[in-house]
Amino acid sequence: xxxxxxxxxxxxxxxxxxxxxxxxxxxxxxxxxxxxxxxxxxxxxxxxxxxxxxxxxxxxxxxxxxxxxxxxxxxxxxxxxxxxxxxxxxxxxxxxxxxxxxxxxxxxxxxxxxxxxxxxxxxxxxxxxxxxxxxxxxxxxxxxxxxxxxxxxxxxxxxxxxxxxxxxxxxxxxxxxxxxxxxxxxxxxxxxxxxxxxxxxxxxxxxxxxxxxxxxxxxxxxxxxxxxxxxxxxxxxxxxxxxxxxxxxxxxxxxxxxxxxxxxxxxxxxxxxxxxxxxxxxxxxxxxxxxxxxxxxxxxxxxxxxxxxxxxxxxxxxxxxxxxxxxxxxxxxxxxxxxxxxxxxxxx
Numbered sequence: 001x002x003x004x005x006x007x008x009x010x011x012x013x014x015x016x017x018x019x020x021x022x023x024x025x026x027x028x029x030x031x032x033x034x035x036x037x038x039x040x041x042x043x044x045x046x047x048x049x050x051x052x053x054x055x056x057x058x059x060x061x062x063x064x065x066x067x068x069x070x071x072x073x074x075x076x077x078x079x080x081x082x083x084x085x086x087x088x089x090x091x092x093x094x095x096x097x098x099x100x101x102x103x104x105x106x107x108x109x110x111x112x113x114x115x116x117x118x119x120x121x122x123x124x125x126x127x128x129x130x131x132x133x134x135x136x137x138x139x140x141x142x143x144x145x146x147x148x149x150x151x152x153x154x155x156x157x158x159x160x161x162x163x164x165x166x167x168x169x170x171x172x173x174x175x176x177x178x179x180x181x182x183x184x185x186x187x188x189x190x191x192x193x194x195x196x197x198x199x200x201x202x203x204x205x206x207x208x209x210x211x212x213x214x215x216x217x218x219x220x221x222x223x224x225x226x227x228x229x230x231x232x233x234x235x236x237x238x239x240x241x242x243x244x245x246x247x248x249x250x251x252x253x254x255x256x257x258x259x260x261x262x263x264x265x266x267x268x269x270x271x272x273x274x275x276x277x278x279x280x281x282x283x284x285x286x287x288x289x290x291x292x293x294x295x296x297x298x299x300x301x302x303x304x305x306x307x308x309x310x311x312x313x314x315x316x317x318x319x320x321x322x323x324x325x326x327x328x329x330x331x332x333x334x335x336x337x338x339x340x341x342x343x344x345x346x347x348x
Contacts, residue, residue, distance in 0.1 A: 003131045007190040010127035014145065014179070017120035020113055021152075021176050027110035028168035034103030035166075035243055107165040114159075114168060118152040125149055131190045137206040138193045140336055144182035148175045150214035166244050170221050201275035205268060212264035213328060216300075219257035220325040223318045226250035230315060251314050255307055258321055262300050269297055292331040299324040 125146055128136040136142040155171045158164060193202070230247040232239045244250070272293065273283040284290060303324060306317040 003190070006127050006131035010124045010131060010190075013120050013124035013127060014183070017117045017124060018176060018179050018183075020120060021117035021172055021179075024110050024113035024117055025169060025172045025176060027106055027113055028165065028172060031103060031107040031110055031165055032169060032243070034100060034106060110165065110168055111156075111159060114152065114172060115156050117172075118149065118156050121145065121149040121152060128190060132192060134193060135203045135206075137202055137210075138191075139186075139188045140332075141182050141186040141188045143206070143210065143332075144178055144186060147210050147213055147217075148179055148182075150210050151175055151217055154214050154218060167221070167225075170225065171218065174217070174221075199275060199278065201271060201278065205271040205275050208264055208271065209268040212261045212268055213332075215257055215261035215264070216325055216328060219254050219261060220322055222250055222257065223254040223321050226254055227315060227318055251318065254318060254321065258300065258303065262304060265297055265300065269293060288335050289331070292327065292335050296324055296327045296331060299327055 125136050125142075128142065128145070132138075137146060151171065152175060155164065155167070159168075225241070225244060226247055229241045229244060229250055232241045233247050245253070272290070276285065276290070277283045299320060303317055303320040306312040306320055307314065
């Protein structure tokens with residue numbers, strides 16, 4: 001099998017991955033649609049339960065105390081169990097409670113399709129690399145596909161440890177959009193690298209950058225959901241976000257993801273400087289790509305600092321995190337295409 005055949009099969013695998021991920025997106029959407037009615041009814045039931053006065057509860061307990069020994073404890077246990085169930089439903093830890101069997105199966109199918117799409121993306125990346133005998137990280141198209149692979153891989157592996165079916169639609173949909181843009185606007189034929197990129201630092205520097213961006217992406221998604229969830233909880237409105245984890249859980253999740261991604265981006269900057277020294281005899285050249293990479297680091301550092309600083313609300317800190325991801329989009333989608341620099345490796 002020659003290089004052209006490998007490149008062709010890589011594209012076929014990519015098309016197949018997009019088709020499977022499109023089915024996964026529909027399955028995740030169907031799962032949420034099937035989840036909403038049951039959980040909406042439960043939400044209304046929780047609101048009605050909250051309207052019960054403390055006096056009525058006390059009267060119920062007093063009445064129970066007149067019964068056989070131990071009945072008070074039994075009644076108390078029932079009340080606590082009810083409260084725990086409501087708390088579990090509100091926090092999103094019991095997504096399957098009251099959900100039809102068909103909806104549960106649809107959620108399982110969505111997860112399986114997400115895994116299959118991830119595997120097909122991995123096959124596409126591997127074949128692309130084999131077709132040119134190098135790491136497939138030499139241009140915007142390859143970077144985008146590898147970034148999408150890492151996003152899906154991180155999401156799929158994470159979903160084996162906790163129930164993330166509520167998040168699937170918001171991860172798979174942007175991944176599909178990026179892959180579509182990459183094919184339509186950024187596609188580049190497989191070719192050899194320019195001399196400055198022919199270094200082992202390509203794998204080290206760019207791979208770590210891709211992993212960091214993948215985690216930042218998921219963190220941006222959970223950050224947006226947190227801000228929306230927080231507004232819904234403060235207003236007391238009934239919304240589809242009532243089906244998701246609570247705002248506190250989403251905020252902690254967002255913070256945790258950024259805590260993991262920030263050191264990786266720090267390493268990306270350091271590795272890039274070392275590579276620049278080898279390629280251009282200088283650690284720092286004030287290149288637009290270098291500057292924007294540093295701007296991203298500063299913005300995310302500001303977020304992490306604001307997150308643990310008294311006087312800064314978590315909402316305001318999260319907006320800084322989202323600004324950091326906007327900087328990533330600018331660095332990748334604008335600087336690569338419209339700024340002439342030593343890092344002009346878009347291939348377009």
